[in-house]
Amino acid sequence: MTDGRGETPRRTGMTEKCGVVGVSLDGRDAARPLYYGLYALQHRGQESAGIVTHDGFQQHSHVDMGLVGEVFDEDDLDVLNGATGIGHVRYPTAGSVDSSCAQPFSVSFKSGSLGLSHNGNLVNADEIRDELAAVGHAFTSDGDTEVIAHDLARNLLEEDLVRAVKRTMGRIHGSYALAISHDDTILGVRDPQGNRPLCIGELEDGYMLASESAAIDTLDGDLVRDVRPGELVVLREDGDGFDSYQLVEEDNTAHCFFEHVYFARPDSVIDETLVYEARRNLGRKLWEESGVESDVVMPVPDSGRAFASGYADAASETTADGDLREESDNGVEFAEGLMKNRYVGRTFIMPTQGERERAVRLKLNPIKSTIEGKTVTVIDDSIVRGTTSTQLVQLLKDCGAEKVHVRIGAPEIVAPCYMGINMATREELIASDKSTTEIRDTINADSLAYLSTDAVAEVLGNDRIDLCLGCVTGEYPYDIDGEATDRDVTRPELEGRTMHADD
Ligand SMILES: O=P(O)(O)OC[C@H]1O[C@H](OP(=O)(O)OP(=O)(O)O)[C@H](O)[C@@H]1O
Numbered sequence: 001m002t003d004g005r006g007e008t009p010r011r012t013g014m015t016e017k018c019g020v021v022g023v024s025l026d027g028r029d030a031a032r033p034l035y036y037g038l039y040a041l042q043h044r045g046q047e048s049a050g051i052v053t054h055d056g057f058q059q060h061s062h063v064d065m066g067l068v069g070e071v072f073d074e075d076d077l078d079v080l081n082g083a084t085g086i087g088h089v090r091y092p093t094a095g096s097v098d099s100s101c102a103q104p105f106s107v108s109f110k111s112g113s114l115g116l117s118h119n120g121n122l123v124n125a126d127e128i129r130d131e132l133a134a135v136g137h138a139f140t141s142d143g144d145t146e147v148i149a150h151d152l153a154r155n156l157l158e159e160d161l162v163r164a165v166k167r168t169m170g171r172i173h174g175s176y177a178l179a180i181s182h183d184d185t186i187l188g189v190r191d192p193q194g195n196r197p198l199c200i201g202e203l204e205d206g207y208m209l210a211s212e213s214a215a216i217d218t219l220d221g222d223l224v225r226d227v228r229p230g231e232l233v234v235l236r237e238d239g240d241g242f243d244s245y246q247l248v249e250e251d252n253t254a255h256c257f258f259e260h261v262y263f264a265r266p267d268s269v270i271d272e273t274l275v276y277e278a279r280r281n282l283g284r285k286l287w288e289e290s291g292v293e294s295d296v297v298m299p300v301p302d303s304g305r306a307f308a309s310g311y312a313d314a315a316s317e318t319t320a321d322g323d324l325r326e327e328s329d330n331g332v333e334f335a336e337g338l339m340k341n342r343y344v345g346r347t348f349i350m351p352t353q354g355e356r357e358r359a360v361r362l363k364l365n366p367i368k369s370t371i372e373g374k375t376v377t378v379i380d381d382s383i384v385r386g387t388t389s390t391q392l393v394q395l396l397k398d399c400g401a402e403k404v405h406v407r408i409g410a411p412e413i414v415a416p417c418y419m420g421i422n423m424a425t426r427e428e429l430i431a432s433d434k435s436t437t438e439i440r441d442t443i444n445a446d447s448l449a450y451l452s453t454d455a456v457a458e459v460l461g462n463d464r465i466d467l468c469l470g471c472v473t474g475e476y477p478y479d480i481d482g483e484a485t486d487r488d489v490t491r492p493e494l495e496g497r498t499m500h501a502d503d
């Protein structure tokens, strides 16, 4: 058994949330499929990676700081024996940014062993930790994920698996997509509002769970369906199917709309929607709502690409006034005028403003001939701090653009995310205290428009109340101290262990 929990410096500015994966196979070792599954989810977390497997007798674990390709070598994978297991890639949102919070968490207790991978963020982890610590639980981290593992381990001493999970779900509040190993049984759990994604895949010789369907594709599997909000999925032994238990049912979901806008891979299907198509449709809406005639439309790579392609498509059909184009009217030209250095990752969460500004310049370089003397519309998915758009507008003007219009495929981000995405604090968010006109002036654009929140809901096929829109409305689907809510979120009082599953 290996457990390498070394220290490496924090890797910054590249990812925003965690990725989880779990597999149950018919005899074949799970380690390599888990490794490739994590590789497909690398964009969801680059601070640490880990795998826990079970060979029917004992649990094996290898967890370390770094990228998937750095954390595991052939020897590490060779000793992760067993046909079942779970994996995790982390971007920290709660707890320390070091190996003490790297996942999967492992807990051994009287009736077996547990491994737990978590994507999301609990809003009541401290209350539960205090309560469990008071009855003798020793924690090795300050994160929220270990709290879930301990609570479940404790419940498993008194209840069967399904009841124990239900009881834990009654205690934890916030967002969670979990892949859990209980000895050689693999479980998937999604929070009652389905805030973070989790799906089920069928492989040639088994079943798997993954944050995004792209991980299932990587293993040549088929997407079966999303794990439903409030559902527990138990993968059967020997990869022989899965069982489903709807443990909690809520009237409304709170799917994170930003998974579709920015976080997830465009080739993933989340809650039955292909992310690429959603982005293209958001781009089309953006043209309908705020299209502006210009010589050329260009995306801000990477995430702006699908938005710009939808925007340009719509622009080739109708004018900015909504009239059908004449045959002689060529509409607007679509051009990749900004080249991305593929070795620079995501920039918006880099720790200092200086680093973020340098990174944008390092990452994006304009092609002068597509810009000089032209009216340019640049399309991005979002403006967070305004670093990217401020620099881009300047770059394009330096290249001789006559006018620069900026169009954004999401609404203004006015408030932080508490649900597992590392957004800036209110003070850092450019739209938290500025109007769109003031932002336009700050970034020095000739015009600026964002997509409306209603358009987002319409494109994603949800009512507003079924989405988590906290970062754009300032009203959250959870009870968060000091923040407003958009629904009834009364939580049951913490009553120690008197709260029981009722079936
Ligand atoms: O207003 P800002 O604070 O600059 O943040 C917004 C930018 O950050 C993201 O890009 P990022 O570089 O993180 O990743 P991407 O390559 O996937 O677009 C997003 O796509 C915007 O371009």
Ligand SMILES: NC(=O)CC[C@H](N)C(=O)O
Binding pocket: 016, 017, 018, 090, 091, 092, 093, 094, 095, 101, 118, 119, 120, 121, 122, 143, 144, 145, 420, 421
């Ligand atoms: N980004 C996430 O989903 C993070 C999971 C967990 N809250 C952690 O910080 O480890």
Ligand SMILES: [Mg+2]
Binding pocket: 300, 301, 302, 303, 304, 380, 381, 388
């Ligand atoms: Mg970007």
